[in-house]
Amino acid sequence: MTTHLQRIEVRHAFPVVFTRDLFAPRNPALRDAVARGQPDRRHRCLVLIDRGVKKAFPDLPARIRAYFQAHADALQLVRPPLILAGGETIKQSAAPVRRMLDALRAGNICRHSYCLAIGGGAFLDAAGLAAALFHRGVRHVRIPTTALAQCDSGVGVKNAINFEGSKNLLGTFAPPWAVLNDAGFLESLPLPLLLDGIAEAVKVAAIKDAAFFRSIERAAPKIARRDLPAIRRILQRCALLHLEHIATSGDPFELGAARPLDYGHWAAHKLEAMSRHRLSHGHAVAIGIALDALYAACLGLLPESQACRLIQTLRACGLPVFDPELARTTRPGRLAVLDGIEDFRAHLGGELTVTFPAPLGSRVELHTIDETLMADCIAALAEWGQPLNVKSRERKAAIHGLTP
Numbered sequence: 365m366t367t368h369l370q371r372i373e374v375r376h377a378f379p380v381v382f383t384r385d386l387f388a389p390r391n392p393a394l395r396d397a398v399a400r401g402q403p404d405r406r407h408r409c410l411v412l413i414d415r416g417v418k419k420a421f422p423d424l425p426a427r428i429r430a431y432f433q434a435h436a437d438a439l440q441l442v443r444p445p446l447i448l449a450g451g452e453t454i455k456q457s458a459a460p461v462r463r464m465l466d467a468l469r470a471g472n473i474c475r476h477s478y479c480l481a482i483g484g485g486a487f488l489d490a491a492g493l494a495a496a497l498f499h500r501g502v503r504h505v506r507i508p509t510t511a512l513a514q515c516d517s518g519v520g521v522k523n524a525i526n527f528e529g530s531k532n533l534l535g536t537f538a539p540p541w542a543v544l545n546d547a548g549f550l551e552s553l554p555l556p557l558l559l560d561g562i563a564e565a566v567k568v569a570a571i572k573d574a575a576f577f578r579s580i581e582r583a584a585p586k587i588a589r590r591d592l593p594a595i596r597r598i599l600q601r602c603a604l605l606h607l608e609h610i611a612t613s614g615d616p617f618e619l620g621a622a623r624p625l626d627y628g629h630w631a632a633h634k635l636e637a638m639s640r641h642r643l644s645h646g647h648a649v650a651i652g653i654a655l656d657a658l659y660a661a662c663l664g665l666l667p668e669s670q671a672c673r674l675i676q677t678l679r680a681c682g683l684p685v686f687d688p689e690l691a692r693t694t695r696p697g698r699l700a701v702l703d704g705i706e707d708f709r710a711h712l713g714g715e716l717t718v719t720f721p722a723p724l725g726s727r728v729e730l731h732t733i734d735e736t737l738m739a740d741c742i743a744a745l746a747e748w749g750q751p752l753n754v755k756s757r758e759r760k761a762a763i764h765g766l767t768p
């Protein structure tokens with residue numbers, strides 16, 4: 365037998381730009397990001413737009429056209445933008461990805477040209493998959509337009525669509541060519557869509573950066589009032605923490621079992637599916653991280669006072685920490701959400717590894733979840749979901765000895 369160990373080292377570097385008025389002709393961010401390394405040629409681009417963004421910014425296609433005209437020496441729009449409905453429905457079947465692939469083909473996009481996608485996290489997940497599949501991967505520029513996409517999903521290296529009811533079952537790891545975060549897109553977002561990003565910020569702060577958690581805690585009343593400068597600061601820090609994790613964790617393509625950035629996500633993914641996506645990803649994450657904080661407190665991993673602060677911060681921002689789906693049963697005594705634990709294990713492959721918060725700013729990985737204790741935590745969380753009153757405080761305290 366002869367074995368040759370083939371080694372391939374691939375380095376990825378992509379700019380993540382925070383800007384405003386991306387399509388103002390005087391703004392060089394898009395031109396520079398596309399043309400980086402090759403300033404002397406004309407770059408062919410196809411643009412994909414989330415219909416929700418087009419609705420909020422009806423002049424967007426005209427502004428894109430004007431930008432490309434102003435930079436015609438460097439950029440070429442190969443055809444009018446393809447506009448498709450965004451939101452979770454775009455991930456529910458392969459048909460929208462197919463339409464994107466048709467557009468990439470009709471535009472003769474090659475591995476030296478560009479697929480620009482403008483939209484929320486779901487739209488970018490679908491567009492990223494189309495770009496990764498076409499010619500085995502064409503240059504993909506992400507222009508995220510929601511809070512969650514700007515602070516988390518849009519800056520990472522993953523894409524996916526759902527398959528047969530399973531969240532993100534079909535997808536690839538494919539670093540983008542560039543990410544361009546335009547703060548102007550946040551201005552049209554209603555508070556719940558801004559809070560989706562805040563939920564991911566609380567998640568990453570709780571397990572990685574105690575000082576950042578304290579700043580979110582302090583800013584909570586401003587966040588609840590939709591104070592955009594305060595929200596923007598938090599989203600930017602959140603994006604940088606996600607980027608830092610991907611760059612330094614040693615496992616950017618998630619080959620290992622641990623998924624720190626998926627703290628709270630075993631329950632979140634299940635709740636999204638159980639609610640047929642009535643619960644957005646971010647709102648489901650808020651509930652998931654509240655639940656796992658309570659569980660960590662019960663095990664003595666996270667000081668009880670800190671679990672309470674985490675839950676209070678989510679609530680003070682206006683995020684939910686409970687939903688009736690948590691109490692749904694498949695048969696008497698069996699909570700449906702607990703099936704999310706096995707789904708999560710199957711998605712990771714191999715051993716179950718779940719990240720729980722330890723003292724603020726740190727985390728632990730556990731390989732088992734005690735379902736009886738988790739069910740107790742769900743019961744305790746139900747009390748948090750109600751307006752707090754003396755009776756509920758007493759009952760909750762009786763369950764876990766915690767003080768809301």
Ligand SMILES: NC(=O)c1ccc[n+]([C@@H]2O[C@H](COP(=O)([O-])OP(=O)(O)OC[C@H]3O[C@@H](n4cnc5c(N)ncnc54)[C@H](O)[C@@H]3O)[C@@H](O)[C@H]2O)c1
Nearest residue numbers: 416420450451452484485486509510512513517522549552
């Ligand atoms: N790839 C990853 O690493 C990763 C990480 C986290 C989440 N995700 C995925 O991201 C998705 C959630 O993304 P999301 O929270 O951005 O929501 P979303 O993409 O579902 O968008 C929500 C709605 O907002 C609209 N919209 C987008 N931008 C807008 C704007 N500027 N103004 C007004 N409306 C706008 C969309 O059309 C849609 O109707 C989930 O599918 C989740 O699984 C992926």
Ligand SMILES: [Zn+2]
Nearest residue numbers: 564629645649
């Ligand atoms: Zn998430």
